[in-house]
Amino acid sequence: MPLDRMSTTESKSVIGLTIPELPPLPDTLRLRLGECRTLPSLPAAAARVIGLARAPEPRLTDFAAAIQQDPALTLRLLSMANSAYFSRSANRVVTCHDAVSRLGLDATLAAAMSFGLPRPGASDALDYDYLWQRSIIAALAAQQLAEQLCPDEAGQLFTMALIQDIGILALEAVDAERYSSHVPSLRDHDKLRETEHRLYGCDHSLAGAWLAISWGVPAPMAAGIADSHGPLEDGNPKRLCLRLSCRIADGWLAHSPAAAFSDLLHQLALLESLDIAMLVSVLEDLQQRLPTLAKLFEITCPPDINSTTLLAEAKELLFEQNLLLNQRLAEQRHELEALLARHDELDEQHRTDHLTRLANRPWLEKLLVQHFDCALMGKRPLSVMFIDLDHFKRINDLYGHRFGDEVLIRFAAALENMVREDDIAGRYGGEEFLVIMPNTRREQASKLGDRIRQYLASQPLAKTEGEPLHVTASIGIASMEDADFENVNAMVDAADKAMYGVKHDGRDGVAHYKHRD
Numbered sequence: 001m002p003l004d005r006m007s008t009t010e011s012k013s014v015i016g017l018t019i020p021e022l023p024p025l026p027d028t029l030r031l032r033l034g035e036c037r038t039l040p041s042l043p044a045a046a047a048r049v050i051g052l053a054r055a056p057e058p059r060l061t062d063f064a065a066a067i068q069q070d071p072a073l074t075l076r077l078l079s080m081a082n083s084a085y086f087s088r089s090a091n092r093v094v095t096c097h098d099a100v101s102r103l104g105l106d107a108t109l110a111a112a113m114s115f116g117l118p119r120p121g122a123s124d125a126l127d128y129d130y131l132w133q134r135s136i137i138a139a140l141a142a143q144q145l146a147e148q149l150c151p152d153e154a155g156q157l158f159t160m161a162l163i164q165d166i167g168i169l170a171l172e173a174v175d176a177e178r179y180s181s182h183v184p185s186l187r188d189h190d191k192l193r194e195t196e197h198r199l200y201g202c203d204h205s206l207a208g209a210w211l212a213i214s215w216g217v218p219a220p221m222a223a224g225i226a227d228s229h230g231p232l233e234d235g236n237p238k239r240l241c242l243r244l245s246c247r248i249a250d251g252w253l254a255h256s257p258a259a260a261f262s263d264l265l266h267q268l269a270l271l272e273s274l275d276i277a278m279l280v281s282v283l284e285d286l287q288q289r290l291p292t293l294a295k296l297f298e299i300t301c302p303p304d305i306n307s308t309t310l311l312a313e314a315k316e317l318l319f320e321q322n323l324l325l326n327q328r329l330a331e332q333r334h335e336l337e338a339l340l341a342r343h344d345e346l347d348e349q350h351r352t353d354h355l356t357r358l359a360n361r362p363w364l365e366k367l368l369v370q371h372f373d374c375a376l377m378g379k380r381p382l383s384v385m386f387i388d389l390d391h392f393k394r395i396n397d398l399y400g401h402r403f404g405d406e407v408l409i410r411f412a413a414a415l416e417n418m419v420r421e422d423d424i425a426g427r428y429g430g431e432e433f434l435v436i437m438p439n440t441r442r443e444q445a446s447k448l449g450d451r452i453r454q455y456l457a458s459q460p461l462a463k464t465e466g467e468p469l470h471v472t473a474s475i476g477i478a479s480m481e482d483a484d485f486e487n488v489n490a491m492v493d494a495a496d497k498a499m500y501g502v503k504h505d506g507r508d509g510v511a512h513y514k515h516r517d
């Protein structure tokens with residue numbers, strides 16, 4: 001039957017507006033929506049009904065008068081009012097006024113709006129039957145949830161949930177071929193939204209909100225539609241009811257409802273305002289009411305579900321998932337620990353000399369910079385010792401390089417034992433070693449130098465053909481109080497210089513850096 005529809009120019013002008021409650025549409029989409037001549041539109045009577053609903057105190061008589069101008073809509077409202085869903089008495093209503101009175105303003109509004117939308121079978125490209133099933137499940141679920149969480153909003157939530165996906169119709173009208181070929185499946189709502197974002201820069205919820213505005217739907221209601229895919233969280237019960245309603249619809253119509261609901265239960269576990277018992281009662285109520293509502297909207301009735309069995313299955317799946325998740329978590333923790341250990345190992349390798357296992361030169365230099373800066377700032381003592389084993393070339397030449405390596409390893413171990421806990425001993429290169437001595441003045445540093453000499457004199461570092469091999473060392477020390485060292489390099493050079501002094505004087509000795517002005 002021909003319907004008197006809202007003109008496209010009307011939608012065009014509204015889509016270009018700025019509404020504070022709504023994010024703007026991406027430019028290209030806004031232009032295309034404005035130019036589109038096939039956007040879903042409303043019967044004029046429905047548009048007037050919406051206009052009346054925006055009045056501060058909408059009157060039943062005005063609603064009835066607006067609807068009466070559209071005989072087809074009037075007939076539909078009468079049949080709705082006389083259906084088992086709304087009729088609690090045997091009395092049949094025959095006037096539009098009585099029908100509106102029985103249905104209530106919200107259901108009247110919902111019926112008027114849905115009347116203008118494409119019916120199942122209107123196109124081959126989109127599965128309208130599925131969309132309608134989803135809409136009525138969401139509408140009923142939103143209403144039932146609201147009865148428990150925010151009863152005053154129940155009627156409005158029914159309407160909002162019913163039309164929350166009209167953006168799909170708008171996008172399909174604007175870009176029919178591309179939309180139907182790119183959109184994977186209406187059943188995978190997350191993927192659908194992802195594809196829409198890629199194609200248009202926003203998803204159908206925003207397009208739907210703007211279409212609703214163009215129909216005259218109040219801005220806060222349109223903003224609710226725009227926001228309907230947000231995360232499930234406590235705080236705003238109206239928002240929660242709407243956001244949850246479409247997920248319930250998705251679960252109901254999913255190929256595997258138990259898996260979909262176990263996923264939903266997982267998300268709901270963090271909410272305080274909802275519990276499983278409430279969800280069971282919402283689903284039970286839905287089960288009862290769906291057949292009548294499907295008949296009223298002239299669509300195939302969504303499949304039956306047994307809510308108690310479904311949720312029990314979903315809980316079991318969730319339990320299994322949790323088990324798997326815990327197992328995966330344990331595996332990941334294991335992997336992480338192995339990675340950390342490997343990291344520590346690499347870090348250790350990075351810092352140590354591979355032959356002697358003492359700190360290597362880069363690490364020594366880094367630590368020395370830190371200690372030097374600390375000593376400077378805190379005016380604290382610091383000494384650095386440079387040790388060069390004497391005639392090491394001779395050892396290599398006489399007994400071989402491998403034997404030389406062994407001597408270096410033994411000296412390093414002895415040195416590590418002789419230094420204090422706070423000192424850092426490292427291999428500077430070849431047969432040269434460096435000791436950083438924080439909080440150490442020259443006299444104390446000298447004592448370590450003497451101890452090293454005495455140790456080397458008393459303990460052979462190796463044996464050659466049964467004979468003990470004694471090694472000597474030339475040791476140079478530089479202390480903070482010896483001079484105003486400009487930087488670390490100047491201090492190491494000073495210790496090196498002192499060590500060369502010992503070499504020059506015949507080796508096997510300890511000397512301090514002497515600053516000459």
Ligand SMILES: Nc1nc2c(ncn2[C@@H]2O[C@H](COP(=O)(O)OP(=O)(O)OP(=O)(O)O)[C@@H](O)[C@H]2O)c(=O)[nH]1
Nearest residue numbers: 388389390391392393394396401402404405430431
């Ligand atoms: N075995 C072994 N020898 C090394 C290593 N690094 C450096 N050398 C040797 O140490 C020797 C150092 O020789 P020189 O610099 O001439 O010094 P020196 O023979 O100790 O003589 P003075 O320092 O003057 O007492 C060289 O023969 C190097 O090959 C190492 O890792 N292992």
